Amino acid sequence: MVRLQGVTKRYAHVWALRGIDLELRRGRCLGIFGANGAGKTTLLNILATLTRPSSGQVTIAGYDAVREAEKIRPRLGVLGHRTYLYGDLTASENLQFYGRLFGVTNGHRRSQELLHSVGLDSDSQQRVRTFSRGMQQRLAIARVLLHEPELLLLDEPYTGLDQQAVSRLQSLLDDLQADEKTIILSTHDLPRGLAVCDEILIQSRGKIAYYHETASDLDIAGFEQLYAAHVQ
Ligand SMILES: Nc1ncnc2c1ncn2[C@@H]1O[C@H](COP(=O)(O)OP(=O)(O)OP(=O)(O)O)[C@@H](O)[C@H]1O
Numbered sequence: 001m002v003r004l005q006g007v008t009k010r011y012a013h014v015w016a017l018r019g020i021d022l023e024l025r026r027g028r029c030l031g032i033f034g035a036n037g038a039g040k041t042t043l044l045n046i047l048a049t050l051t052r053p054s055s056g057q058v059t060i061a062g063y064d065a066v067r068e069a070e071k072i073r074p075r076l077g078v079l080g081h082r083t084y085l086y087g088d089l090t091a092s093e094n095l096q097f098y099g100r101l102f103g104v105t106n107g108h109r110r111s112q113e114l115l116h117s118v119g120l121d122s123d124s125q126q127r128v129r130t131f132s133r134g135m136q137q138r139l140a141i142a143r144v145l146l147h148e149p150e151l152l153l154l155d156e157p158y159t160g161l162d163q164q165a166v167s168r169l170q171s172l173l174d175d176l177q178a179d180e181k182t183i184i185l186s187t188h189d190l191p192r193g194l195a196v197c198d199e200i201l202i203q204s205r206g207k208i209a210y211y212h213e214t215a216s217d218l219d220i221a222g223f224e225q226l227y228a229a230h231v232q
Pocket residue numbers: 011012014015016034035036037038039040041042043
């Protein structure tokens with residue numbers, strides 16, 4: 001589903017990515033871990049076709065991420081640091097608006113389902129500007145799932161979520177995997193990331209410092225040791 005070969009990214013004098021090679025099969029969930037500035041967001045932005053690599057090749061669902069970005073974009077669900085929600089619209093109106101934008105048929109029903117999945121049923125008619133950060137994050141998660149994307153790119157999805165919302169996200173991610181969706185998420189939360197991901201990658205200074213294909217082999221203590229050993 002995703003293949004990166006020799007991917008670099010340079011911002012002026014900063015090398016954010018310094019030669020990333022990676023393959024991820026359809027239906028797998030990859031967790032990207034690493035210190036602040038390791039290049040996680042840059043990598044996710046390149047996969048989201050929002051940033052061009054300086055060199056190397058990125059292929060998603062068989063399409064080149066630079067030359068064929070328009071073929072890739074409808075297949076992606078991208079959760080970034082910003083929520084891209086409209087404060088003057090209600091939660092339900094936000095989802096219906098994005099549903100129309102993404103060409104979702106049955107946008108109303110789909111919005112209701114997702115509001116339920118993220119636990120916002122009773123807040124669906126409230127304007128988003130009255131929402132807490134965690135409620136906005138729940139709604140942003142619902143927004144990226146509206147059009148049933150094949151590849152989910154989630155940058156720090158646990159931001160602001162309370163324990164109940166984390167459990168809901170966990171079960172949404174399980175359902176998506178059962179449905180053969182591919183997921184790549186970055187997080188600083190080692191236990192939550194390890195619990196949900198099939199594969200893990202520790203990024204350090206723009207490189208892959210450690211990669212493990214079967215996260216289920218690891219317990220949290222072992223993973224924390226590996227993380228400490230590979231993060232600079
Ligand atoms: N638009 C930009 N212009 C210049 N430098 C940038 C830009 N975006 C990122 N960088 C630099 O690239 C490097 C990687 O940043 P990136 O945001 O990808 O890291 P990250 O691992 O996501 O960090 P965090 O955990 O803090 O979110 C950092 O040194 C950062 O300063």
